[in-house]
Amino acid sequence: MRLITTATELLEHLEDSVNPSALVVAVDLTGIEEQVTTEDLTGICFLGCNSSASFPKRGAGLGALVLPSMSGPPVSVFPTTVYRVRDLYAGFVPEQHDSWRSTLDHRAFEWFVDPESRLPRRLDQSEMWAARTHDTFLEAALARFLAGRRQKAVGVMGGHDVDRSADVYRTVAVIARAISRQGRVIVTGGGPGLMEAANLGAFLAASPDLALEDALKVLVRAGDFKSHEWLSTAAEVRRVVVGSWDGLEPSGAYSLGIPTWLYGHEPPNMFASHSAKFFFNSLREDGLVTVADGGLLFARGNAGTVQEIFQDATQNYYRPRDTQPTPMVLLDRAYWDGGNPAGGDPAADPAAPAQRSKPLWPLLHKLGVEKVFDTALALTDDAEEIIELLTRTADSADGPPVAKRQLPSSGDL
Helix, strand or coil: CEEECCHHHHHHHHCCCCCCCEEEECCECCCCHHHHCCCCCCCEEEECCECCCCHHHHHHHCCCEEECCCCCCCCCCCCCCCEEHHHHCCCCCCCCCCHHHHCHHHHHHHHHECCCCCCECCCCHHHHHHHHHHHHHHHHHHHHHHHHHCCCEEEEECCCCCCCCCHHHHHHHHHHHHHHHCCCEEEECCCCCHHHHHHHHHHCCCCCCHHHHHHHHHHCCCCCCCCHHHHHHHHHHHHHHHCCCCCCCCHHHCCEECCEHHHCCCCCCCCCCEECCECCHHHHHHHHHHCCCCCEEECCCCHHHHHHHHHHHHHHHCCCCCCECCCEEEECHHHHHCCCCCCCCCCCCCCCHHHCCCCCHHHHHHHHHHCCCHHHEEEECCHHHHHHHCCCCCCECCECEHHHHCCCCCCCC
């Protein structure tokens, strides 16, 4: 089924009788209704189009399915493309304190999440339909974006609470920059911390190496992602690189964020050039791991990162016979395999960074041995080794990575 998003495309399609089926989304029909309603519209679905009050009945009489725009979330219920920075942050003014509260992104968060429980509020039937429809259309838009890039996607996972001044923040940015320069699309959860670090590295892939050091000098002025300054310093870096904070990035600076409004208190970072932001985290988590057909890097993180590690391990464990396991690289031996790092005091505050290691490597490796994907696993502190492992070229004769076989279809929406 063809996707149509402009009046010109619709008129051209109506002249083509070979394949009449089409999905017409958010097209202004007011100037072309008479031309449209002289045709047989069987197989055409009009979604959220601007039209006269009489068009739905006339269109249905000609065989079309017509679903008008719906009230509900502040974002489009029928997105046909993934979001850009200027979309999510529409309404943001870097010089105006707390202007982020009026952005499209924050308004969508407030619509979806109960401020007391921090859980999705109880949606009525029409609101639930709208939110689910948004996520369905966005998943298809995400698939089209990745298919259009024709590049392997490399996922980078890590904690949202890692400060911009941390050594690992810079390390992840350097790794992501190098991987992006070798023709991969960096994919993250789209939030702050190490997700931002990876998107920052990709954002600066087309810039000189010193641009990263210059950017870090600006970004470290605001480590708290809940502050206005966290955004305004990012906007300052964007102005230097692309001319304005809401400017469009060159293709060499593209990367993808896949965040969720469930965790809307974690703002989307400004360095993911494209974002697929979902309402429902279950769809987001599945997509975040499965699109990474070029492998995944796991830096230090908490429960969310641990979940993603074993989610990816599960896909490798139960992969079809004609597929390869997706590479999984864990950064930081002490964090993932060493228990408390050197100098760590078991009696100290368990929330302190030095005490928060997650020694899961032995279990992960055991799963790998059982189902013969241990050769796709790596645990290392070496940034150069990570870059090499995640930029190996062609699919082997044994088939494509399991993640590639699980990409959502882009054909129908």
